[in-house]
Amino acid sequence: MMETITPTLNPVVDSNGELRNTGEALLRHEIEFLDELKPALDQLIKNPSAAVVEHILAFSKSL
Amino acid sequence: MSFQEKTDQELVHLYIQGNEASLSELINRHQSRIYTSIYLLVKDEYLAEDIFQDTFIKVIRTLKAGKYNEEGKFLPWVLRIGHNLVIDHFRKEKRNPTITNSDGFDIFDVLGIHDESMEEKMVKQQTHDDLKKLIHYLPSEQKEVLIMRHYGELSFKDIAELTNVSINTALGRMRYALNNLRKMMTNKEQLLKA
Incomplete structure (x- = not known):
């Protein structure tokens, strides 16, 4: 007797409220791979210098 | 309620009403995402800072002119402005952006x-x-x-x-x-x- 295949494409809602594993979202293995990359991608996060932020705030106050 | 507890929309409203501190909170809240998104495309810290600054100058002028569309989210709107400025830059430079840093x-x-x-x-x-x-x-x-x-x-x-x-x-x-x-x-x- 042939075994039935367990579906793996049940929609799952991710943190952004998007449906996963549907035609309008990434597939599970793609999300898992992206999750693997995330720690490395997070290490690239940078901030602008304080001087730039101060300049922006000063510009705003000058208007 | 402190600034940290307010939504972006609430902070934008306060800013439009003249509360400058709310802009500071908006920048503090989103600067990493906005700056990093710009920086990774242009690969240059100084250029990224220039574009980041130009982005917020456009944001400020739009908000103070009362032209902000409240139907959209604040962050995607700012990222769109930054993204357009990056495109403008590369159109001028006629070279391709890359993700890696230098x-x-x-x-x-x-x-x-x-x-x-x-x-x-x-x-x-x-x-x-x-x-x-x-x-x-x-x-x-x-x-x-x-x-x-x-x-x-x-x-x-x-x-x-x-x-x-x-x-x-x-x-x-x-x-x-x-x-x-x-x-x-x-x-x-x-x-x-x-």
């Missing part, structure tokens, strides 16, 4: 293991070097979607609107980016020798 910061430092052996260090270093090169192979539109999705935490609907493509196209570009990265990581020896 200031020595290593995307794969996070993969480091404490108390690793010399061999492990060498393997790790080689992996870092290889992957940095592999990312260069991603087409710019795929890198762009990866950046917007990860750093901007944008939905594919937002990315589609930002890049003037359909949701399916934005999603497809992300899939290609991930699949290409995975394939390149698998076949990196042949690829890097070519």
Whole structure:
């Protein structure tokens, strides 16, 4: 007797409220791979210098 | 309620009413995502700071002119302005943006293991070097979607609107980016020798 295949494409809602594993979202293995990359991608996060932020705030106050 | 507890929309309202401190909170809240998204596309800290500043100057002028569309979210709106300024820059420069950095910061430092052996260090270093090169192979539109999705935490609907493509196209570009990265990581020896 042939075994039935367990579906793996049940929609799952991710943190952004998007449906996963549907035609309008990434597939599970793609999300898992992206999750693997995330720690490395997070290490690239940078901030602008304080001087730039101060300049922006000063510009705003000058208007 | 403190500024930190207010929504972006509430802060925008306060700013429009003349509360300058609310702008400071908005910048503080989103500067990392906005700056990193710009920086990874232009690959230059000084240029990224210029574009970041120009982005907020446009934001400020739009808000103070009462032209802000409250139906949209604040962050995607600011990212769209920044994205357009990056495009303007490359149109002027006529060169292609890349995701990798030039200031020595290593995307794969996070993969480091404490108390690793010399061999492990060498393997790790080689992996870092290889992957940095592999990312260069991603087409710019795929890198762009990866950046917007990860750093901007944008939905594919937002990315589609930002890049003037359909949701399916934005999603497809992300899939290609991930699949290409995975394939390149698998076949990196042949690829890097070519």
